[in-house]
Amino acid sequence: MKAKITLKDIARELEVSISTVSKALKNSEEISRDTKEKVQAFAKLYNYKPNNIAISLKNKRTKNIGVVIPDIVHHFFTTVIRGIEKYANARGYNVIVCLSEESFDKEVINMEMLANGSIDGFIMSLSSETQEKGDYNHLKEVTEQGIPVVLFDRITNEIDCDKVIIDDELGAYMATKKFIEQGKKNIALITTDDYLSVSKARTMGYIRALEESDLGVDERKVLKLPSMEMDEKSIKKFMDSQELDAVLCVNEIFAVYSMRLAQQKGLKIPEDISFIGFTDGLLSKYANPSLTVVSQHGEKMGEVSAKMLIDKVESEEEEETYQTKILEPTLVIRDSIFH
Amino acid sequence: MKAKITLKDIARELEVSISTVSKALKNSEEISRDTKEKVQAFAKLYNYKPNNIAISLKNKRTKNIGVVIPDIVHHFFTTVIRGIEKYANARGYNVIVCLSEESFDKEVINMEMLANGSIDGFIMSLSSETQEKGDYNHLKEVTEQGIPVVLFDRITNEIDCDKVIIDDELGAYMATKKFIEQGKKNIALITTDDYLSVSKARTMGYIRALEESDLGVDERKVLKLPSMEMDEKSIKKFMDSQELDAVLCVNEIFAVYSMRLAQQKGLKIPEDISFIGFTDGLLSKYANPSLTVVSQHGEKMGEVSAKMLIDKVESEEEEETYQTKILEPTLVIRDSIFH
DNA sequence: ATGTATCACGAAAACGGTTTCGTGTTAATA
DNA sequence: TATTAACACGAAACCGTTTTCGTGATACAT
Numbered sequence: 001m002k003a004k005i006t007l008k009d010i011a012r013e014l015e016v017s018i019s020t021v022s023k024a025l026k027n028s029e030e031i032s033r034d035t036k037e038k039v040q041a042f043a044k045l046y047n048y049k050p051n052n053i054a055i056s057l058k059n060k061r062t063k064n065i066g067v068v069i070p071d072i073v074h075h076f077f078t079t080v081i082r083g084i085e086k087y088a089n090a091r092g093y094n095v096i097v098c099l100s101e102e103s104f105d106k107e108v109i110n111m112e113m114l115a116n117g118s119i120d121g122f123i124m125s126l127s128s129e130t131q132e133k134g135d136y137n138h139l140k141e142v143t144e145q146g147i148p149v150v151l152f153d154r155i156t157n158e159i160d161c162d163k164v165i166i167d168d169e170l171g172a173y174m175a176t177k178k179f180i181e182q183g184k185k186n187i188a189l190i191t192t193d194d195y196l197s198v199s200k201a202r203t204m205g206y207i208r209a210l211e212e213s214d215l216g217v218d219e220r221k222v223l224k225l226p227s228m229e230m231d232e233k234s235i236k237k238f239m240d241s242q243e244l245d246a247v248l249c250v251n252e253i254f255a256v257y258s259m260r261l262a263q264q265k266g267l268k269i270p271e272d273i274s275f276i277g278f279t280d281g282l283l284s285k286y287a288n289p290s291l292t293v294v295s296q297h298g299e300k301m302g303e304v305s306a307k308m309l310i311d312k313v314e315s316e317e318e319e320e321t322y323q324t325k326i327l328e329p330t331l332v333i334r335d336s337i338f339h
Numbered sequence: 340m341k342a343k344i345t346l347k348d349i350a351r352e353l354e355v356s357i358s359t360v361s362k363a364l365k366n367s368e369e370i371s372r373d374t375k376e377k378v379q380a381f382a383k384l385y386n387y388k389p390n391n392i393a394i395s396l397k398n399k400r401t402k403n404i405g406v407v408i409p410d411i412v413h414h415f416f417t418t419v420i421r422g423i424e425k426y427a428n429a430r431g432y433n434v435i436v437c438l439s440e441e442s443f444d445k446e447v448i449n450m451e452m453l454a455n456g457s458i459d460g461f462i463m464s465l466s467s468e469t470q471e472k473g474d475y476n477h478l479k480e481v482t483e484q485g486i487p488v489v490l491f492d493r494i495t496n497e498i499d500c501d502k503v504i505i506d507d508e509l510g511a512y513m514a515t516k517k518f519i520e521q522g523k524k525n526i527a528l529i530t531t532d533d534y535l536s537v538s539k540a541r542t543m544g545y546i547r548a549l550e551e552s553d554l555g556v557d558e559r560k561v562l563k564l565p566s567m568e569m570d571e572k573s574i575k576k577f578m579d580s581q582e583l584d585a586v587l588c589v590n591e592i593f594a595v596y597s598m599r600l601a602q603q604k605g606l607k608i609p610e611d612i613s614f615i616g617f618t619d620g621l622l623s624k625y626a627n628p629s630l631t632v633v634s635q636h637g638e639k640m641g642e643v644s645a646k647m648l649i650d651k652v653e654s655e656e657e658e659e660t661y662q663t664k665i666l667e668p669t670l671v672i673r674d675s676i677f678h
Numbered sequence: 679a680t681g682t683a684t685c686a687c688g689a690a691a692a693c694g695g696t697t698t699c700g701t702g703t704t705a706a707t708a
Numbered sequence: 709t710a711t712t713a714a715c716a717c718g719a720a721a722c723c724g725t726t727t728t729c730g731t732g733a734t735a736c737a738t
Binding site: 001002003004047049050051052053054056057062064072073075078079081082085086089092094095096097098099110112113114115116117118141144145146253256257259260263281282283286287288 | 340341342343386388389390391392393395396401403411412414417418420421424425428431433434435436437438449451452453454455456457480483484485592595596598599602620621622625626627
């Protein structure tokens with residue numbers, strides 16, 4: 001086991017000072033060609049690599065970014081992480097992932113763990129419990145300390161920071177309008193309670209599209225589940241209780257599950273009933289029939305978030321100007337609606 | 340913006356030494372009750388939290404663990420990360436996630452980035468390119484430096500370290516045997532080239548089950564794709580070229596896709612043809628029909644890996660004994676085979 | 679009064695780097 | 709020959725902790 005070599009080791013071995021070694025490795029003008037070559041050769045031979053922790057302590061920069069998200073098993077968050085990771089890595093940053101599991105307490109603990117020097121900034125999406133409580137003091141604390149934060153997807157207006165979202169209202173509007181154009185009359189929405197910022201926006205888009213048409217909104221056609229968790233019973237009950245010819249779902253799982261319920265009733269998709277979901281995951285692609293979705297461009301979102309965060313981290317200025325980037329959703333047409 | 344407060348700040352403010360503050364906050368016996376109370380009150384008031392980086396430098400422990408995996412969008416890896424994160428978090432560790440994207444070079448770069456003090460140990464699954472090349476020098480370097488490594492799922496015997504796998508051979512054996520028991524005669528296998536350790540083991544299990552029966556192995560019934568990437572054309576060609584009544588797939592995507600192909604040909608599942616896949620993801624659960632799978636227990640795998648790693652990191656002893664934990668796969672029966 | 683514990687605290691080194699500033703040596707200039 | 713500038717390097721501070729060791733003050737026993 002050959003332990004890591006330090007500047008001190010090189011200095012001792014070569015009988016020069018630590019400062020000389022440090023400068024020589026940085027190709028400083030101050031050091032003679034001779035010494036530099038000697039030091040560099042020695043360093044290469046023993047595979048010297050500077051200790052990241054020491055550098056972090058000195059620079060007060062860790063080159064780590066903290067990502068706090070509710071869940072990682074959901075396809076959307078996974079793609080966001082991938083976007084963040086790719087971009088951050090390209091700029092020399094590492095990504096520390098923490099899961100809040102939709103819990104307020106875990107979110108707070110995770111942030112506190114990271115906020116004490118472990119990271120240069122946060123990228124996060126709020127847990128449902130946090131959005132439900134409306135308590136954002138942990139975010140305030142962090143931003144007040146001067147740690148940059150980028151909020152994506154599940155955001156709040158109570159915190160001044162950079163934000164990245166897709167236009168959820170528009171996405172739902174587009175989807176609903178599509179149904180209407182295709183002659184659907186009884187268009188349902190399966191979503192969650194309004195405390196989730198995204199669900200609220202999507203519900204608004206759905207309502208706007210219906211109000212613009214002759215159809216109007218029928219409250220019985222809207223199912224609001226308490227959370228993003230699967231709730232087979234409620235969906236089944238909802239689907240059985242009325243005649244529908246189109247269903248917009250706030251995620252792909254709800255959509256695929258309700259498609260199956262429709263199929264079990266002998267309905268044909270998309271002739272008798274059409275479906276659109278949110279999130280362009282594997283499920284949508286390989287469902288039978290394949291599911292038309294509003295794509296949230298998770299990877300792009302991650303990339304944009306990471307760029308905003310790192311730019312802020314590396315900017316010298318203390319300007320406190322924050323922006324909200326709104327990405328355009330796109331409809332990915334598949335076999336669950338008419339082409 | 341109130342910046343973080345340090346020991347030095349407290350010491351200056353209270354006109355004591357830094358050492359006194361440090362000890363007082365740790366409730367040291369050395370410090371008088373009076374002073375301790377004063378210091379602790381002040382620290383609480385100004386929300387003092389020790390700087391993680393400084394502590395890491397001192398202790399030579401970061402409380403970070405590095406996870407290097409080929410991909411994060413695959414459900415299996417996602418669940419493993421979740422298992423790691425949950426366990427690690429409970430023991431006060433953070434998880435730094437790096438994606439190799441199946442690339443050898445990225446794997447090497449990621450490991451080098453982290454190996455210079457950023458983490459206390461690695462948990463990783465090899466990229467396909469690495470397994471194909473058979474070049475494990477980056478792993479050797481790391482282990483020689485005394486950094487603990489736990490390899491999971493995609494492992495190699497060339498490196499001495501702790502390992503966690505499921506018994507892939509057994510999983511494939513169980514699945515194939517199930518087909519045989521249900522009277523299937525023409526059992527196909529859709530897998531990848533043998534350089535992937537898991538694929539090789541699964542192929543062996545498939546072969547063993549067939550050889551134990553009267554059926555025997557027919558090489559034309561085995562499709563070896565170059566990678567885990569979806570290759571619709573090859574699968575379609577394979578499925579069209581022969582009469583099959585059962586298909587075992589090395590992942591759930593291949594399985595769901597080939598199920599669809601069968602359905603398009605008018606075959607009934609499971610009567611005419613049955614399917615079993617590996618990986619118990621959303622896709623399997625919500626496919627139509629739902630897919631029977633060999634569950635790899637990703638979350639458990641992550642948990643076990645994290646436990647092994649952290650135990651090793653925190654153990655004082657220098658004992659160089661490594662173990663390989665083999666988890667039992669289980670068959671999750673769903674509608675793609677007879678119940 | 680002297681010696682010795684005990685107490686309460688501070689100085690300083692250490693972790694592994696970076697960086698500023700000072701200094702001895704050499705060479706060029708007046 | 710004396711002065712000065714350039715060169716090449718080292719000392720030391722610093723980042724924020726922890727921890728060992730030393731020490732002055734008080735209290736106690738002799």
